[in-house]
Amino acid sequence: xxxxxxxxxxxxxxxxxxxxxxxxxxxxxxxxxxxxxxxxxxxxxxxxxxxxxxxxxxxxxxxxxxxxxxxxxxxxxxxxxxxxxxxxxxxxxxxxxxxxxxxxxxxxxxxxxxxxxxxxxxxxxxxxxxxxxxxxxxxxxxxxxxxxxxxxxxxxxxxxxxxxxxxxxxxxxxxxxxxxxxxxxxxxxxxxxxxxxxxxxxxxxxxxxxxxxxxxxxxxxxxxxxxxxxxxxxxxxxxxxxxxxxxxxxxxxxxxxxxxxxxxxxxxxxxxxxxxxxxxxxxxxxxxxxxxxxxxxxxxxxxxxxxxxxxxxxxxxxxxxxxxxxxxxxxxxxxxxxxxxxxxxxxxxxxxxxxxxxxxxxxxxxxxxxxxxxxxxxxxxxxxxxxxxxxxxxxxxxxxxxxxxxxxxxxxxxxxxxxxxxxxxxxxxxxxxxxxxxxxxxxxxxxxxxxxxxxxxxxxxxxxxxxxxxxxxxxxxxxxxxxxxxxxxxxxxxxxx
Amino acid sequence: xxxxxxxxxxxxxxxxxxxxxxxxxxxxxxxxxxxxxxxxxxxxxxxxxxxxxxxxxxxxxxxxxxxxxxxxxxxxxxxxxxxxxxxxxxxxxxxxxxxxxxxxxxxxxxxxxxxxxxxxxxxxxxxxxxxxxxxxxxxxxxxxxxxxxxxxxxxxxxxxxxxxxxxxxxxxxxxxxxxxxxxxxxxxxxxxxxxxxxxxxxxxxxxxxxxxxxxxxxxxxxxxxxxxxxxxxxxxxxxxxxxxxxxxxxxxxxxxxxxxxxxxxxxxxxxxxxxxxxxxxxxxxxxxxxxxxxxxxxxxxxxxxxxxxxxxxxxxxxxxxxxxxxxxxxxxxxxxxxxxxxxxxxxxxxxxxxxxxxxxxxxxxxxxxxxxxxxxxxxxxxxxxxxxxxxxxxxxxxxxxxxxxxxxxxxxxxxxxxxxxxxxxxxxxxxxxxxxxxxxxxxxxxxxxxxxxxxxxxxxxxxxxxxxxxxxxxxxxxxxxxxxxxxxxxxxxxxxx
Numbered sequence: 004x005x006x007x008x009x010x011x012x013x014x015x016x017x018x019x020x021x022x023x024x025x026x027x028x029x030x031x032x033x034x035x036x037x038x039x040x041x042x043x044x045x046x047x048x049x050x051x052x053x054x055x056x057x058x059x060x061x062x063x064x065x066x067x068x069x070x071x072x073x074x075x076x077x078x079x080x081x082x083x084x085x086x087x088x089x090x091x092x093x094x095x096x097x098x099x100x101x102x103x104x105x106x107x108x109x110x111x112x113x114x115x116x117x118x119x120x121x122x123x124x125x126x127x128x129x130x131x132x133x134x135x136x137x138x139x140x141x142x143x144x145x146x147x148x149x150x151x152x153x154x155x156x157x158x159x160x161x162x163x164x165x166x167x168x169x170x171x172x173x174x175x176x177x178x179x180x181x182x183x184x185x186x187x188x189x190x191x192x193x194x195x196x197x198x199x200x201x202x203x204x205x206x207x208x209x210x211x212x213x214x215x216x217x218x219x220x221x222x223x224x225x226x227x228x229x230x231x232x233x234x235x236x237x238x239x240x241x242x243x244x245x246x247x248x249x250x251x252x253x254x255x256x257x258x259x260x261x262x263x264x265x266x267x268x269x270x271x272x273x274x275x276x277x278x279x280x281x282x283x284x285x286x287x288x289x290x291x292x293x294x295x296x297x298x299x300x301x302x303x304x305x306x307x308x309x310x311x312x313x314x315x316x317x318x319x320x321x322x323x324x325x326x327x328x329x330x331x332x333x334x335x336x337x338x339x340x341x342x343x344x345x346x347x348x349x350x351x352x353x354x355x356x357x358x359x360x361x362x363x364x365x366x367x368x369x370x371x372x373x374x375x376x377x378x379x380x381x382x383x384x385x386x387x388x389x390x391x392x393x394x395x396x397x398x399x400x401x402x403x404x405x406x407x408x409x410x411x412x413x414x415x416x417x418x419x420x421x422x423x424x425x426x427x428x429x430x431x432x433x434x435x436x437x438x439x440x441x442x443x444x445x446x447x448x449x450x451x452x453x454x455x456x457x458x459x460x461x462x463x464x465x466x467x468x469x470x471x472x473x474x475x476x477x478x479x480x481x482x483x484x485x486x487x488x489x490x491x492x493x494x495x496x497x498x499x500x
Numbered sequence: 501x502x503x504x505x506x507x508x509x510x511x512x513x514x515x516x517x518x519x520x521x522x523x524x525x526x527x528x529x530x531x532x533x534x535x536x537x538x539x540x541x542x543x544x545x546x547x548x549x550x551x552x553x554x555x556x557x558x559x560x561x562x563x564x565x566x567x568x569x570x571x572x573x574x575x576x577x578x579x580x581x582x583x584x585x586x587x588x589x590x591x592x593x594x595x596x597x598x599x600x601x602x603x604x605x606x607x608x609x610x611x612x613x614x615x616x617x618x619x620x621x622x623x624x625x626x627x628x629x630x631x632x633x634x635x636x637x638x639x640x641x642x643x644x645x646x647x648x649x650x651x652x653x654x655x656x657x658x659x660x661x662x663x664x665x666x667x668x669x670x671x672x673x674x675x676x677x678x679x680x681x682x683x684x685x686x687x688x689x690x691x692x693x694x695x696x697x698x699x700x701x702x703x704x705x706x707x708x709x710x711x712x713x714x715x716x717x718x719x720x721x722x723x724x725x726x727x728x729x730x731x732x733x734x735x736x737x738x739x740x741x742x743x744x745x746x747x748x749x750x751x752x753x754x755x756x757x758x759x760x761x762x763x764x765x766x767x768x769x770x771x772x773x774x775x776x777x778x779x780x781x782x783x784x785x786x787x788x789x790x791x792x793x794x795x796x797x798x799x800x801x802x803x804x805x806x807x808x809x810x811x812x813x814x815x816x817x818x819x820x821x822x823x824x825x826x827x828x829x830x831x832x833x834x835x836x837x838x839x840x841x842x843x844x845x846x847x848x849x850x851x852x853x854x855x856x857x858x859x860x861x862x863x864x865x866x867x868x869x870x871x872x873x874x875x876x877x878x879x880x881x882x883x884x885x886x887x888x889x890x891x892x893x894x895x896x897x898x899x900x901x902x903x904x905x906x907x908x909x910x911x912x913x914x915x916x917x918x919x920x921x922x923x924x925x926x927x928x929x930x931x932x933x934x935x936x937x938x939x940x941x942x943x944x945x946x947x948x949x950x951x952x953x954x955x956x957x958x959x960x961x962x963x964x965x966x967x968x969x970x971x972x973x974x975x976x977x978x979x980x981x982x983x984x985x986x987x988x989x990x991x992x993x994x995x996x997x
Contacts, residue, residue: 050932081905081912082898112894114929146891147930307899309891380877380984381992388993394643394806397609401579402804408578415578432611433644435547487877489989495878496885496984 023182023459027170032187034253034278035320036067039172040162046151048108059107059144061155062175063162065131066100070280070319073099074287076294078311084111085120086141090312093136097283099316100137102274103127104176105155107144111309119150126159143178143259143272143310169257176259176272179494181348181457184258188337190279190325191251252279252321254334258341273298273313273341280319281330289331290315297338301346301483302374344460346483351454351491354386354447356484357465362472364412369480372413375403376468377484386466387486389451391443393427393435396420400470413472421469422446454490520679520956524667529684531750531775532817533564536669537659543648545605556604556641558652559672560659562628563597567777567816570596571784573791575808581608582617583638587809590633594780596813597634599771600624601673602652604641608806616647623656640675640756640769640807666754673756673769676991678845678954681755685834687776687822688748749776749818751831755838770795770810770838777816778827786828787812794835798843798980799871841957843980848951848988851883851944853981854962859969861909866977872900873965874981883963884983886948888940890924890932893917897967910969918966919943951987 017026041062048054075094077087086109093099103123110116123140127133142150167175173183258273275290294313325333347355356377363369376382379399385392397420404413420428423446427434452461465483514523538559545551572591574584583606590596600620607613620637624630639647664672670680755770772787791810822830843852853874860866873879876896882889894917901910917925920943924931949958962980 051934051937053934079902080895080898081901082894109891111891112925112928112930116929146895147932307895307902309895309898380988384989384992387989390993394606394608397579398577398643398804398806401577401806404578405576405804428609431609432613433609435644437548437550440548487989487993489986491877492881492884492984492986492989495881496887 017459022170024170024174027173027183027185028168029170031169031185031255032189032253033169034255034276034318036069036278036318037255037276037316038065038067039063039167039169040065040165041167041171041175042158042161042165044151044154044158046154048145048151049149050147057107059105059151059155060175061158061162062104062167062172063127063130064102064104064172064274064276064316066276066316066318068100068318068320070317071098071100071137072281072283072286072317072319073097073314074283074290075312075314076291078307078309080307080309080311082112082309084109084142084146084310085113085116086110086139087310087312088117089120089124090139090141090314093139094314096136097287098137099139099314100133101127101131102139102141102314102316103159104141104143104272105150106142106176106178108142108148108150109144109146109310110142110148110150111146113147113149116149119152122152123150123155123159126156127162130160130162139314141272141310141312141314143176146309169255173257173259176257178259179350180259182459184341184344184348185256186337186340186344187253187255188333189251189253190277190323190329190333250321252277252323252325254279254330254337256337256341258345272311273338275313275315275334275338277315277317278320279317279330280321280324281317283317285327285330286315286317289327289334292331293334293338296335297342298345300370300373300481301342302378302485343483346485347452347460349485349491350494351488352485353452353454353488353490354450354463354486355452355465356382356386356486357467358482358484359467359469360472360480360482361469362417362475362477363480364475364477366478366480368407368412369477370482371407372400372403373470373480373482374484375406376400376470377482380487383485383487386447387488389444389447391422391440391447393420393422393433393443396422396468397428397433417472417474419469419471419473421471423467454488514956519667521667521671524670524680524682525665526667528666528682528752529686529750530666531752531773531815533566533775533815534752534773534813535562535564536560536664536666537562537662538664538668538672539655539659539662541648541651541655543651545642545648546646547644554604556602556648556652557672558600558602558655558659559664559669560601560624560627561599561669561771561773561813563773563813563815565597565815565817567814568595568597568634569778569780569783569814569816570594570811571780571787572809572811573788575804575806577804577806577808579609579806581606581639581643581807582610582613583607583636584807584809585614586617586621587636587638587811590636591811593633594784595634596636596811597630598624598628599636599638599811599813600656601638601640601769602647603639603673603675605639605645605647606641606643606807607639607645607647608643610644610646613646616649619649620647620652620656623653624659627656627659636811638769638807638809638811640673643806666752670754670756673754675756676847677756679956681838681841681845682753683834683837683841684750684752685830686748686750687820687826687830747818749774749820749822751776751827751834753834753838755842769808770835772810772812772831772835774812774814775817776814776827777818777821778814780814782824782827783812783814786824786831789828790831790835793832794839795842797867797870797978798839799875799982840980843982844949844957846982847991848985849982850949850951850985850987851947851960851983852949852962853879853883853983854964855979855981856964856966857969857977857979858966859914859972859974860977861972861974863975863977865904865909866974867979868904869897869900870967870977870979871981872903873897873967874979877984880982880984883944884985886941886944888919888937888944890917890919890930890940893919893965894925894930914969914971916966916968916970918968920964951985 043060045056045058120140124138125135128135128138169185173185254277256275358373360369360373376399381395382399450463450466452463540557542553542555572587617637621635622632625632625635666682670682751774753772855870857866857870873896878892879896947960947963949960
């Protein structure tokens with residue numbers, strides 16, 4: 004369960020004076036053959052010559068092979084950014100060797116944007132002597148602004164001097180994220196899944212959020228991995244790297260952003276890399292299914308950016324291949340975890356809202372209605388205020404049904420609503436009294452994070468809302484959302500003042 | 501144009517020491533044969549025995565006939581309140597003689613709610629010796645709470661002692677509205693329409709917001725009407741009443757609320773009454789068309805309440821009948837104006853956003869996409885911050901198209917975006933420079949209202965955004981929205997503290 008996942012997060016994983024980036028660098032299990040680099044620069048936006056210099060981070064993810072399988076899913080926004088257009092073009096061949104990521108300028112609807120993206124990718128290709136069409140340029144930032152091409156082309160050749168670890172890369176692609184987000188899962192013995200779901204005791208997954216309270220990420224040579232492996236593979240990556248032939252393959256995921264939650268930065272990005280041997284077709288199929296169930300089920304502010312992108316790379320460096328089912332079973336909980344992390348560190352988020360739809364015959368309908376509930380400004384503000392205003396949840400559900408359940412497959416009269424384990428609605432009426440009110444208030448307060456606290460994950464669980472339509476035996480559909488806080492407003496409206 | 505409508509609003513219509521309610525009472529043109537009453541009471545919610553007393557206003561709209569045509573449109577929320585269920589039942593006969601309205605408790609999903617609504621209506625029927633099935637009970641307030649039936653049945657018989665005018669009724673049905681809203685239009689010579697649209701110089705419409713700066717609402721006996729008519733028809737209504745046979749019929753509209761914009765109150769209500777003779781079938785057809793183009797094109801916070809209702813009554817007291825086309829032509833601008841007023845006084849609203857979609861082949865698609873743009877939290881917060889973050893508008897439009905334009909009837913590449921008269925996007929790219937930035941900033945500041953100023957309408961125009969897809973010669977579709985402010989958050993989240 005996602006709540007269990009959240010419950011595992013423990014900021015105390017950081018040693019005294021150690022940043023969350025350093026925790027990730029130290030604990031992350033990095034698939035063989037992937038390297039990370041980062042540099043930064045400053046520039047004056049051409050559209051605002053009068054403004055002070057803006058700072059940009061350029062980072063790079065380099066796949067050393069031996070294989071170069073690649074797949075991506077991109078935003079469905081009808082005004083996709085140049086990087087999205089480039090990705091659709093280059094991923095069609097299923098091969099990618101390097102990805103460059105820049106912050107501050109999203110390169111969306113900017114004059115000459117696509118050509119600029121090609122030039123950035125070409126500079127990255129020259130860096131590692133790669134075919135340009137196997138390098139991707141990804142951007143996150145202001146929509147409508149042009150890339151500071153001159154400054155970027157000047158800085159890219161210096162990327163090798165900025166070799167860094169997973170934590171450094173996860174931090175480099177951040178915009179207003181409150182902490183770097185990375186997770187990993189081993190495909191080794193002990194199988195796959197999430198240890199804290201209770202579904203598979205032998206399971207083996209770690210995320211940055213959970214690393215601190217976990218045992219060793221995989222059941223082998225960790226002590227050696229900490230130091231030896233780290234030094235031995237220093238050029239590949241800081242942190243531990245699965246090493247030696249026959250070692251279990253690993254899937255590593257890095258994510259940033261939470262939809263359009265920042266005044267001018269606009270991207271949700273996630274990168275998955277594995278040293279398992281996976282053909283691009285398989286990688287793409289699994290990526291699409293895993294993404295649908297994870298990232299497509301979250302919303303921070305209901306705004307789909309022009310730049311959302313999830314990219315997966317597989318290089319076979321482990322010498323092991325995995326079958327499609329095994330890959331998906333290991334990958335899904337990792338993607339779920341990263342999706343949750345994205346909401347948990349959403350701009351100004353103080354509560355994570357977890358809506359579970361039960362007994363809805365159609366998964367897409369359940370997702371749309373669930374998203375409608377977590378996106379309701381009145382549900383979001385009530386939860387922000389620790390106010391168990393259950394009537395608003397009913398309102399949002401009824402509104403969502405009227406918008407999406409055109410064929411009337413859901414019978415509203417069957418609804419049973421449970422919040423924080425307390426049944427509050429059944430047989431067409433609420434069950435409200437002072438005790439229920441007090442219990443719900445207390446559970447909301449317990450789930451409240453401090454939106455101003457940045458740097459490390461906060462564990463306050465979620466606000467669990469179950470909307471059950473008994474009679475249909477279907478798989479639960481879970482949608483994760485964020486509340487609406489004054490900090491969200493401050494960042495998104497008052498930033499000029 | 502709606503902007504013109506807003507531009508007419510002038511708080512100076514109030515005389516020294518005169519409230520906006522009194523301005524409406526003095527200036528409103530009231531159709532013959534309609535009376536208004538109001539009383540108030542206090543009660544302790546059964547669901548919160550520990551809480552301090554809540555106050556409730558009960559008001560009544562009484563149609564004295566001779567005809568009793570009635571029609572209504574109600575929310576499509578799948579969890580409609582008891583009053584909505586009752587309205588659908590009773591309006592099916594097309595006859596209504598009185599409407600009771602209470603605040604504070606919405607009577608939605610409350611145990612025994614429908615029976616309670618019937619008892620309230622019955623009490624109103626006894627008051628005027630009417631058939632119970634021709635009386636409606638309408639509620640606005642907390643979802644899930646039960647009506648304080650005992651207190652209400654005790655107070656209703658005293659309603660006749662609370663005779664009031666249009667302003668008093670418009671104020672009585674308010675929840676957190678910032679000022680009472682009423683408008684009227686005469687079907688007399690000079691035709692119909694909105695004087696400030698420029699469409700019809702001879703047109704003749706007034707709204708509460710505009711009364712102050714208008715000449716006489718209709719071209720006849722106003723001086724006499726002020727005093728004489730008022731006194732002569734004191735039992736019918738304070739304010740002026742069209743009098744005598746052959747006088748032009750009048751349509752009066754009263755509205756409250758702005759969707760679900762208050763912590764616990766949840767209704768957008770509008771009532772239209774006319775002394776024209778209109779068969780219920782005609783009244784219903786025109787009401788549905790007028791509502792679709794007005795109230796169905798506004799959004800404050802994207803949350804459709806469980807209790808939204810628009811009711812129209814016609815009594816033929818003018819001795820005049822109007823044909824369907826004439827009725828619609830006069831009614832539409834009045835409904836448009838009231839819809840705008842609802843947004844302008846939305847909870848915490850500081851900017852009214854006016855999105856015009858041009859060249860969209862399907863009106864419903866244009867409405868859905870337009871609503872998606874005005875409902876984007878990032879568009880709303882940017883406008884609140886007087887930040888011309890045009891990229892967010894493109895994002896929201898592209899996101900809306902991906903959600904609603906399933907058949908791809910709109911070609912995004914054709915988009916021309918104009919804000920405050922300035923073209924900012926064409927041929928797939930933004931046209932941004934410092935001058936444009938400064939011009940847009942200035943126009944946003946000029947359109948900013950003070951969300952804390954209540955009591956009277958504020959005129960700051962709108963933020964006009966034109967999304968033009970050239971090539972299709974279609975009627976413009978206009979969607980009105982509100983920005984997202986800290987005052988909205990304060991009222992909807994912090995009210996407990």
